[in-house]
Amino acid sequence: xxxxxxxxxxATTVEALRGRSWKLGAGxxxxxxxxxxDADFKLVVDDRADVHINxxxxxxxxxxxxxGRPGGIDEDWVTDEGWVIAMMGTxxxxxxxxxxxxxxxAEIIAVAVDRILATSRLL
Numbered sequence: 837x838x839x840x841x842x843x844x845x846x847a848t849t850v851e852a853l854r855g856r857s858w859k860l861g862a863g864x865x866x867x868x869x870x871x872x873x874d875a876d877f878k879l880v881v882d883d884r885a886d887v888h889i890n891x892x893x894x895x896x897x898x899x900x901x902x903x904g905r906p907g908g909i910d911e912d913w914v915t916d917e918g919w920v921i922a923m924m925g926t927x928x929x930x931x932x933x934x935x936x937x938x939x940x941x942a943e944i945i946a947v948a949v950d951r952i953l954a955t956s957r958l959l
Contacts, residue, residue: 862918863942865900871949872898895924895931896956898949904938919945921952 865887872879872889877896880888887900899905899920918938925931936945 859941859943860939861941862902862939865902865942867942867946868898868900868919868949871946871953896952897922897924902938921948923952 869879869887869889876892878890878892880890882888884906885902886905887898889898890896897920901918901920905917905920916937917935919936919940921934923931923933934948
């Protein structure tokens with residue numbers, strides 16, 4: 837794509853502005869949860885029906901909060917945070933934390949989880 841610098845302003849075509857359809861809605865959480873085998877991960881469902889999955893070595897955590905995550909500032913509900921993925925770092929490399937909203941499609945989170953699990957190697 838090249839820009840015509842001789843003509844100032846914004847130019848486009850009707851074709852370039854056509855609408856698109858995007859994946860929306862929370863979807864099925866099993867697409868995410870089913871990726872964690874019992875041999876390597878521990879799954880717990882708490883009294884709020886939130887799902888917590890930990891790797892057996894304690895380094896990877898996934899939380900699914902269908903109605904928003906409890907806690908946060910002043911211990912109020914974090915209503916728009918539906919998924920949390922956290923990886924504990926090492927003494928040399930810091931970990932990371934990723935969160936997604938309650939309406940983020942599970943299919944998109946499943947892809948992120950798949951890529952994270954693909955990086956795991958037994959020591």
